[in-house]
């Protein structure tokens with residue numbers, strides 16, 4: 231195959247993770263190794279929005295030392311977006327613009343780092359470019375703390391968030407048991423419609439410092455049933471810790487915050503979650519007399535690079551590198567995915583999943599990994615999640631605080 235010469239653009243999309251920038255480092259460092267094929271490496275400001283606005287940076291101008299620091303830097307260094315492209319059959323204006331920008335800047339490699347919605351964006355762009363005979367390799371680079379991308383054993387970002395949730399749960403568990411009169415704690419964990427991350431509170435339980443009850447969106451959630459569960463434990467030992475996914479829904483299909491107020495909706499139609507713990511804690515305090523606290527882990531769980539999983543950092547970097555290699559070898563309209571080898575020792579390999587098979591599907595926690603009562607996890611989950619949280623971050627420090635990457639962000643597009 232003759233090499234496709236041209237420029238590469240990389241974008242980050244959706245909610246950040248503690249390791250999404252490690253994938254960026256992998257993409258940039260690998261792309262720079264092929265100057266005979268890839269001339270310029272661009273970073274899109276705020277994902278696809280930056281492509282549409284011709285707002286992107288020349289990554290070649292960045293200091294290689296700062297690029298190295300990306301693996302210990304949370305957030306999305308280039309900026310992110312939650313922007314839904316129209317269906318090209320209904321409205322192709324934005325696709326025409328993307329094609330125009332790609333032609334103008336000779337973009338032949340488009341790598342997009344995101345979750346479900348971003349893979350859909352990637353797939354639509356790949357198909358449009360192909361239909362319009364513009365040769366460009368489009369690769370989806372996976373990431374999401376929700377761990378719900380279809381077809382892959384797990385997603386970069388999940389292991390670090392799970393390690394943070396498990397560790398924090400253990401720490402809070404100890405703190406919550408100090409008073410003679412006891413306490414009820416409701417811990418709210420992200421993950422939207424999938425309970426993978428909330429389930430990681432079970433890792434704390436596995437260590438003996440865990441919640442008494444864990445509720446996931448995969449099983450229907452009835453506040454009255456929770457009250458019964460809580461009352462029973464509370465009457466026995468005055469201390470109750472509950473881990474709940476932000477995505478649990480009542481039997482009539484409402485998220486918990488919707489029980490008390492209207493919730494905002496994003497471009498993809500996803501309801502803005504958050505506030506579940508407070509609503510449930512208020513409900514419990516009306517019914518039970520004891521002291522209680524609602525703790526929403528919120529952005530802490532996806533930005534805690536100081537507690538990232540070493541395995542996750544390495545794997546995020548690896549998908550970045552391998553995405554570039556796959557594109558150079560001719561792959562397009564695919565996402566890099568992980569396959570886990572069977573056996574005692576944790577080992578993975580990467581493979582390419584057609585984007586059409588990934589887009590708009592959600593992988594949820596297998597129901598058989600959840601206990602009969604729907605308020606805890608079985609050992610299969612522990613076996614699955616433990617290898618993903620192994621290894622420590624090697625974050626650079628300056629005066630006792632993290633030293634994050636600083637980018638110059640030299641404009642390359644004509645805004």
Ligand code: F6P
Nearest residue numbers: 244245246375376420421422503
């Ligand atoms: O990207 C996934 C995620 O972190 C979900 O777990 C969460 O529900 C959502 O993003 C929050 O979105 P935002 O950052 O737009 O508030």
